[in-house]
Amino acid sequence: MERVLNISIRYRHALANTAERITLPVSVRKRRDAKLRKSKQSFIQRNAIDSPLIISCKRREFNHFRDNVYVNSWNEEIPLRFLASGGWLHYKSKGDYFNINTRSKPNHLDKHTKFADLGLSSALLDILKGEGVKHPSHVQVQTIPSILDMSNVICAAETGCGKTLAYLLPILQALINCKSMIDQKERTLASPLAVILLPSQELAQQVSSVAERYCKQLRLDVLCLSQGSATNRVISSLRAKPQSIDVLVATPGSLSIALRSKAISPMLVNHVVIDEADTLMDESFNRDTVQLLHQLSAKPAGIQGMQIVLASATLPRTLHSILGDTISAAGFVQCMTENLHHMLGHVTQRFMRLGHVDKPVELVKVLAESPKTPTMVFVKNCGAASYLHGLLREKRIESTALHGDLPGNERKGRFKEFQEEQCNVLVCSDVASRGLDTLRVSHVINYDFPFHITDYIHRAGRVGRLGSHVSGKVTNFIGHRPEVNLVWQIERAVRSNRDIAELPDVNTNTKGFINNQGLHVRRRFLR
Incomplete structure (x- = not known):
């Protein structure tokens, strides 16, 4: 009697497992996969592999060439499956990267006018x-x-x-x-x-x-x-x-x-x-x-x-x-000008998906590769600037820090120290992202990637300026959900335009942005 009872229990478990698992017939799966492939082909048309490479990715299947055309009859934005950063919300994406290569030469001057x-x-x-x-x-x-x-x-x-x-x-x-x-x-x-x-x-x-x-x-x-x-x-x-x-x-x-x-x-x-x-x-x-x-x-x-x-x-x-x-x-x-709110076409920009604990190691590695390159490292607040300044000093990398908590005279001395080539690394908050004469700078590192497109425009604009002898480059460390959302906007803008990528949602309403996004961003950080 006990043996019969055990057999019946195992039989009921088998039936339960079978009911939970629904298997599609092979013919249905083939039609589904064919329809998915057809939908992808109708959205993107790769017709110019021989044209210049605009976005080069670690995973080469996401490379974007200049004459690639994204076609969508519903006028929707480019789906995440076509973006190199599309899966960056997943923790397994750490270590991935892509580069936005130079697409044009600096064209600030009007040489036909005096x-x-x-x-x-x-x-x-x-x-x-x-x-x-x-x-x-x-x-x-x-x-x-x-x-x-x-x-x-x-x-x-x-x-x-x-x-x-x-x-x-x-x-x-x-x-x-x-x-x-x-x-x-x-x-x-x-x-x-x-x-x-x-x-x-x-x-x-x-x-x-x-x-x-x-x-x-x-x-x-x-x-x-x-x-x-x-x-x-x-x-x-x-x-x-x-x-x-x-x-x-x-x-x-x-x-x-x-x-x-x-x-x-x-x-x-x-x-x-x-x-x-x-x-x-x-x-x-x-x-x-x-x-x-x-x-x-x-x-x-x-x-x-x-x-x-x-x-x-x-x-x-x-x-x-x-x-x-x-x-x-x-x-x-x-x-x-025509280039207002557009990506800098003459500046190379690199986006790296990193974990929070990997960022200090990667920063030291990047700075050690080119110790004589004048570099600005942007962080989110004054405390982070002081922390990174101390970290680089422990690694014997000459640097100085510039942020809002410093006294006025000391702030003036710090930037002057960097301008007079007494050190090649300036760790700073957004107080140094606007308007400063940074002709000497050839590399910008966004250690803490900004949440708003306006801040990214100003930070990246520290290189490739009128009168600079080098175009420069920008390196971005991406680690949090709000940062990934902004990367999606930037990558979509570049993939959607052949020559000039206009960035969306350029609005510096700081108070409104904090009111609308602040609590939402904080919740996403706590997850």
């Missing part, structure tokens, strides 16, 4: 000749005449193409004419004629040094107000003994202090430049910037009587709503 054709004075032309600047860039050809016409201008172009001179040269020419008509005896206070706003003290000091080189020969006075104890001393001296100021370069915080303490008079301001406007006009800082614009427009005509120039390498799609009712976006002349 600065004399843009309406600049002979004095400025002589200075440019002495500086060795022969031809204007494409953005300068568009921007300089518009500013000379006293129009409000949006100057938007790719990183490293000469936007600083694009707005500085015509404003200096306007100041020469304006200064001759102003009675200098009436300028009893420090009354600047032009104000240039920048988001960081490093960038303010850099633009100030460029302005001083040109203003010295034009007999114009430049003052730089960046945050720190030095700024407080300058403001105290201005209150005690006002001096002549023609061009004021400042960060919003230092300018706000100077205006509140009445060390600076806004009565004669005719030109206001908001450099890195995507940051200063972001929803998080827009209120402070607009308030400064109201304080600077002390004339009876208000903001309407003052020329405003917005300059940036990324332009928010929602600029009209960001500017709000204070400034009419319709009144701006838009000077934009």
Whole structure:
């Protein structure tokens, strides 16, 4: 009886296992596989293996050639199965990589145009000749005449193409004419004629040094107000003994202090430049910037009587709503280049799927392979910068760290140390990703890959700049889910365009991005 019972139990288990497992007939499986192959072939058409290789992958079946065409009658985005990074959410993808190769040569200059054709004075032309600047860039050809016409201008172009001179040269020419008509005896206070706003003290000091080189020969006075104890001393001296100021370069915080303490008079301001406007006009800082614009427009005509120039390498799609009712976006002349929001075609970019514990080892390996290459290593925050700086010092790799927690004087010294070739590795946060003169840099490493496409554009733009002798390269370490999502966007953009890849979703609304994505990103990290 017990034996019969055991047999019946085994028989019921066998029936249960059989019921859970559904096996398709061989003919059905063959039809299914044929239909899947046909659907893949209808989406992608590989018709140019002999054309230049644009994306080279560790797994060669994902290589992308220039004339490969992705066809989809439903107008959908390229499926993940065609992306080299499509399976990077799985832990077994660690060690995979792909490269985006160079597709074009740098094309910043307009060699068919001369600065004399843009309406600049002979004095400025002589200075440019002495500086060795022969031809204007494409953005300068568009921007300089518009500013000379006293129009409000949006100057938007790719990183490293000469936007600083694009707005500085015509404003200096306007100041020469304006200064001759102003009675200098009436300028009893420090009354600047032009104000240039920048988001960081490093960038303010850099633009100030460029302005001083040109203003010295034009007999114009430049003052730089960046945050720190030095700024407080300058403001105290201005209150005690006002001096002549023609061009004021400042960060919003230092300018706000100077205006509140009445060390600076806004009565004669005719030109206001908001450099890195995507940051200063972001929803998080827009209120402070607009308030400064109201304080600077002390004339009876208000903001309407003052020329405003917005300059940036990324332009928010929602600029009209960001500017709000204070400034009419319709009144701006838009000077934009064709490569705005596009991948740098002359810079090699490598994307590596790594585990979190593998990143320090890989970083040391990459830096050891080229110890004399000037390199910027970007991390997510100040603590990570200090940690990596200490790690590299233990590995006997000369480096310095630059981040927001450092005192102002020490920050200035760190970047100067890197610029003067005292070390070849600069570990930095995003404080060094915008606008800084990094002609020396030939390699950018995104140790912590950004979550937003705008940050990637600015970081990658530290190489391949106008005047640089090398195109450079970018190496990216990918380790988290939000980072993989951004890699998908970049790879799709490159595969979808034969020559120029326009990056999607370029919007620097930091506050909105945090509100919409912050909690979601945090949950995904905890998984």
